[in-house]
Amino acid sequence: MAFASDAPKDGFRLSMLIYDTRYRSYTIQIVVLVLFAMAVAWLLNNTAQNLAARGKEFNFAFLWQRAGYDIGQALIPYTNDDNHFRALLVGLVNTLVVAFCGCLFATVLGGIIGVLRLSNNWLIGRLMTIYVEVFRNVPLLLWILLSYVILSETTPQPRDFRVTDEMIAAGEEPAASMILFGTVAVTNRGTNIPAPLFERSLGSVQIGFLPVSLNLLAFILVIVASVWANRRLLAHAKAVQEATGDRPVTWWKSLLILFGPVLALKFALGLHLEIPELKGFNFAGGILVAHSFTALTIALALYTAAFIAEIVRSGILAISRGQTEAAYALGLRPNRTMSLIILPQALRVIIPPLISQYLNLTKNTSLGIAVSYLDLRGTLGGITLNQTGRELECMLLMMLIYLSISLIISALMNLYNSSVQLKAR
Amino acid sequence: MKKSVFFGAFAVTALVSGMALAGTLDDVKARGELICGSNTGLTGFGAPDASGNWAGFDVDLCRAVAAVVLGDATKVKFLPTTGETRFTALQSGEVDLLVRNSTWTFSRDTELALDFVAVNYYDGQGFMVKKDLGVSSAKELDGATVCIQTGTTTELNLADFFKQNNISYQPVTVADDSEAQRQYLAGACDAYTTDASGLAASRATMPDADNHIILPEIISKEPLGPVVRHGDNQWGDVVRWTYYALLIAEERGITSANVNEVAASTADEEVKRLLGVSGDMGAKMGVSNDAFKNAILAVGNYGEIFARNIGEGTTINLARGLNALWTQGGLQYAPPFR
DSSP states (O other): OTGGGOOOSSOOOTTHHHHOHHHHHHHHHHHHHHHHHHHHHHHHHHHHHHHHHTTOOOOOGGGGSBOOOOOSOOSSOOOTTSBHHHHHHHHHHHHHHHHHHHHHHHHHHHHHHHHHHTOSOHHHHHHHHHHHHHHHTSOHHHHHHHHHHHHHHHSOOGGGGOOOHHHHHHTOOOSOOOBTTTTBEEOSSEEEEOEEEESSOOOEEEETTEEEEHHHHHHHHHHHHHHHHHHHHHHHHHHHHHHHSOOOOOHHHHHHHHHHHHHHHHHHHTEEEEOOEEETTEEESSEEEEHHHHHHHHHHHHHHHHHHHHHHHHHHHTSOHHHHHHHHHTTOOHHHIIIIIIHHHHHHHHHHHHHHHHHHHHHHGGGGGGGTOOSHHHIIIIIIHHHHOOHHHHHHHHHHHHHHHHHHHHHHHHHHHHHHSOOOO | OHHHHHHHHHHHHHHHHHHHHHOHHHHHHHHTSEEEEEOSOBTTTBEEOTTSOEESHHHHHHHHHHHHHHSOTTOEEEEEOOTTTHHHHHHTTSOSEEOSSOBOOHHHHHTTOEEEOOOSEEEOEEEEEEGGGOOOSGGGOTTEEEEEETTSHHHHHHHHHHHHTTOOEEEEEESSHHHHHHHHHTTSOSEEEEEHHHHHHHHHHSTTGGGEEEOSOOOSOEEEOOEEETTOHHHHHHHHHHHHHHHHHHHTTOOTTTHHHHHHHOOOHHHHHHTTSSSOHHHHHTSOTTHHHHHHHHHOOHHHHHHHHTSBTBSSOOOOGGGSBGGGTSSBOOOOOO
16 A cells, blocks of 8 residues: 555656646636636626716715605605615614514415425315416416505505595495595505504604604503413413312403503503595595505415415425324324424424525515515615715615625524424433 | 736737727728617607608607718617617617707716717606596606606606605606506506607507697706717717707708709808818818718608607607797707807
């Protein structure tokens, strides 16, 4: 063996970089690296040259200039006197809200459909197959446009809700009326829902750029505390039961703990609902949920649910039949088998592809521009880009933000994934 | 070594592209075709007609420039651009010239590195509402939902107008004129706002045009005109003087019908210079001497273009108003042609 490991006697020759397997891989990697660096340098240089040729410079100072335009749906306070950065944040919040709602509905719907597609009931199984095939084989943009057009063309105009004196005299009904005991108005612009209002306010604190109402915080705190207290009560009851064999009566205590403090706080702060009311051209008061938001959320959820359903189905099918049979042999009913035996194991298979569906959905929110939903693409990548003419900066910034959102979602979902993985014990 | 060769090659490429940017006139001549950025479809200003040929007020200016540079008004390729893409298309050299109801503003002139060479239509922003809304003034639009095209100056004017009058509105931001019309007609917005000329053009295409009114308030100045890239002064001159030639032609009563006759018989020295009968004005600008005559022959003078596309008697039915010649109380005024 000794002679095999003997190094060649003569020194290093240049040709060895190619012909000697010890060096060849390094050579290839270095060449690729140099080529890559040159490509990047060329891109950067090209950009700089072109910018210079058009007399443009690269900077982000425009973000602090007055935006000057209005945004229809702003979840954080915004006026046209705020700067472009604030408009960016408004768009970002709109993006995140629609992505969150979309992911939530898509998961619930996709989970149900995926399970139902495996149903022994022939009709339900086939119906779910049709749903999946229809939704995942038609482009998302068409679903968004379709749901928007349905919402905006089939619903009445705000003025159809108007009741005039002549109509009362003639005993006529208005062409449209509010639903849910006269609290919700669906017009061709959006859905007007009641808004919770407080008569007495505790004020608000500024967290970063977002003012947070202390009233809201108080409610959240009270609810969390009530739930915690209720659990303590039940735990105590259980302990008593185990010690004495007698379970103390808890139902009225539970009710009192759960609802008493919240009701007390409601009356203390004077919480009431502000019902939307037709004033002039539109409904005033309450909260307007624009159809662009509704349509985008519905379309994203329905479309992504089709993919999630397939992921759920594949996850369930990945669990061996023996698991079900073993559960049946133990006397578990089919529902319990699914929720206690199959799904927990299937999650291991489901979560990783589910992450990429969440990322897809989040990125697909940028299609909201088709229905005038002003998300990040609409504010930063749309109006701000146009009004300032800073295409490169806006596009880079937008890419960076979408990248960050995606990476954050990935990281969170990976954390969850590691918690449902098989534990080595 | 390898790297320096690379960068050397790169520098040459950059230089070549820089030169290409500098001489649009030569580019157009070499290509034998003018590429003109136009509207995606605004009847009367720039839209394809039933047989697919582009026609309109802005389109005719493009044709006039093609007639001046190439001697043939048909050698134009029209590239539809939206409010969002138009300036990028011009800056990147995708189009040679942009004639697309674009408002001349300070920041577009300076920051965007564009040059507005003339104003071919003096406009202002207006509002259109349905008649049965019972509104007679824009100041009564408190709380209304307003459709607005994104990427336009009108977006900013709208915000300013409502703020000045201390009233509120709900904006619905749409991408282009056709989507705005769809939403407006479906009742998704109470009012549609854009340049008054654009409103008139939109209204003309609506099935029930009589049920819509344009409110009297004009809330802004919107000087619309042809745009070229900043720094290419020769090309800017060609476009500017093509436009002025059309104005001078109207001033002197030269029309597409009588231009040959006038050229043969005129005793007016300015007209002689304009039509290339005497002097070498065309040659000084880098085009043929009878270039402006070709343009007038092809599309007519400014008044003819206006009357044919958007004037009273067409479906758009716009009065000359501010766009009358200065001799008739308007703002259209060409510097002397000498």
